[in-house]
Amino acid sequence: MFIDSHCHLDKLKLDEFDGSIEQVIANAKQAGVQQMLCIGVTLEDFPSMRDLVTPYPEVAISCGVHPLYIGKHALVKEQLSEHVRDERVVAVGETGLDYFYDPDSKHVQQESFAYHIELANEVDKPLIIHTRDAREDTLGLLRDGHAEACGGVLHCFTESYEMARQAIDDLDFYISISGIASFRNASELRDVVKKLPLDRLLIETDSPWLAPVPHRGKQNQPAYVADVAKCVADIKGLTLAEVAETTTRNFFQLFKRVEPHQR
Numbered sequence: 001m002f003i004d005s006h007c008h009l010d011k012l013k014l015d016e017f018d019g020s021i022e023q024v025i026a027n028a029k030q031a032g033v034q035q036m037l038c039i040g041v042t043l044e045d046f047p048s049m050r051d052l053v054t055p056y057p058e059v060a061i062s063c064g065v066h067p068l069y070i071g072k073h074a075l076v077k078e079q080l081s082e083h084v085r086d087e088r089v090v091a092v093g094e095t096g097l098d099y100f101y102d103p104d105s106k107h108v109q110q111e112s113f114a115y116h117i118e119l120a121n122e123v124d125k126p127l128i129i130h131t132r133d134a135r136e137d138t139l140g141l142l143r144d145g146h147a148e149a150c151g152g153v154l155h156c157f158t159e160s161y162e163m164a165r166q167a168i169d170d171l172d173f174y175i176s177i178s179g180i181a182s183f184r185n186a187s188e189l190r191d192v193v194k195k196l197p198l199d200r201l202l203i204e205t206d207s208p209w210l211a212p213v214p215h216r217g218k219q220n221q222p223a224y225v226a227d228v229a230k231c232v233a234d235i236k237g238l239t240l241a242e243v244a245e246t247t248t249r250n251f252f253q254l255f256k257r258v259e260p261h262q263r
Contacts, residue, residue: 001032001033001034001244001248002031002032002033002034002203002225002226002229002244002247002248003033003034003035003036003037003202003203003225003247003248003251004028004033004035004036004037004203004204004205004207004222004225005037005153005155005176005202005203005204005247005251005255006037006039006128006155006156006176006178006202006204006205006206007036007037007038007039007204007205007206007207007221007222008038008039008041008206008207008208008209009021009024009036009038009049009052009053009059009207009222010038010045010048010049010052010053011207011208012024012207012208012219012221013208013219016219017221021052021053021056024221024222024223025056025058025059027221027222027223028058028221028222028223028225029058030223031222031223031224031225031226032226032244033222033223033225033226034058034248034260034261035058035059035060035251035258035260035261036058036059036060036222037059037060037061037062037090037091037251037255037258038053038059038060038061038062039061039062039064039093039094039128040061040062040063040064040083040093040094041064041065041066041069041094042065042066042069043063043065043075043076043079043080043083046063046083049061050086050088054088057259057261058261060088060090060091060255060257060258061086061088061089061090062089062090062091062092062093062094062128063080063083063084063086063089063092063093064080064084064092064093064094064095064116064128065080065095065112065116066094066095066096066130067095067096067097067098067102067105067109067112067113067130068098068101068102068130070105070108070109070112071102071105071108075111075112075115077115080115080116080119081119081122084119084120084123084125085123089125090125090126090255090257090258091120091125091126091127091128091152091255092116092119092120092123092125092126092127092128092150093116093120093127093128093129093130093152094128094129094130094155095112095113095116095117095127095128095129095130096109096113096129096130096131096134096138097109097110097113097130097131097132097134097137097138097141098130098131098132098133098134099132099133099134099137100132100133101132103133106137110137110141113138113141114141114144114145117141117142117145117146117147117150118145120147120150120152121145121146121147121149121150124150125150125257126150126151126152126153126254126255127142127147127150127151127152127153128152128153128155129142129152129153129154129155129173130155130156131154131159131163132158132159135159135160135163138154138163139163139166139167139170139171142167142171142173143170143171147171147173148170148171148172148173151171151172151173151174151254152171152173152174152254153173153174153175153176153202153254154167154173154174154175154176155176155178155202155204155206156176156178156180156204156206156210157175157176157177157178157189157192158180158186158189160192161191161192161195161196164192164196165196168196168197168200173200174200174201174202174250174254175196175200175201175202176201176202176203176204177193177201177202177203177204177228177231177232178203178204178205178206178210178212178228179205179206179210179211179212179213179215179220179224179227179228179231180210181193181212181228181231181232181235182212182213182227182228182231183213183216184213190235193232193235193236194235194236198236198238198242198243198246198247199246199250200250201232201246201247201250202247202250202251202254203225203228203229203232203243203247204225204228205220205221205222205224205225205228206220207219207220207221207222207224208220208221211224212224212227212228212231213227213231214227215227229243229244229247230243232247
């Protein structure tokens with residue numbers, strides 16, 4: 001069994017799935033995906049995302065404001081604070097810093113990120129972190145905010161081994177690997193994955209984006225997390241069963257509020 005620890009089911013183009021999320025869930029189950037975590041990126045979209053997946057007990061949800069949406073979607077602290085207390089919300093995020101795509105909004109991103117960390121500790125739910133070209137500031141804000149208390153994951157990881165190691169050693173964080181690790185030009189990332197301990201890894205699709213080999217060019221979906229697991233297994237010289245079992249155990253250790261769903 002696999003778990004897709006990071007997907008955006010509300011962003012899928014459902015015309016490819018008979019117009020219904022039902023087919024997406026069915027595809028995932030057929031591929032051996034036991035559970036999914038659907039990630040919130042704006043406060044405006046949170047209610048509709050929650051309603052979309054409510055009928056499916058195998059789908060947990062998070063709530064947060066993505067750093068690249070901060071400029072267009074204001075962070076209303078009271079609203080975020082209310083939403084993360086929703087009993088179905090198991091994590092705070094997606095939050096973090098992205099200086100690659102939006103270097104001009106560093107201060108606003110940092111303010112938002114710091115508040116997410118504070119709130120995650122307040123509600124005792126782990127953080128889901130997006131970080132790109134902001135290694136020192138990401139780790140610095142996590143340390144300053146004592147994020148080790150709530151825990152979290154650096155998702156869709158593409159940064160350095162040193163950053164991952166600091167997140168693991170200093171903050172007790174997990175590192176999530178996406179389909180990017182299977183891309184032809186991702187040899188540096190594969191080197192990082194090879195060195196990281198399996199008991200600190202999660203797997204994800206980040207669907208509908210970043211479909212792994214052999215699905216490049218297609219819309220990504222949670223079913224393809226099995227291919228991410230195979231990629232990790234190949235990189236680390238492990239069996240697929242070892243990767244599936246350990247990443248599943250890691251998921252439930254981090255996201256303690258998720259109830260294991262039996263097929």
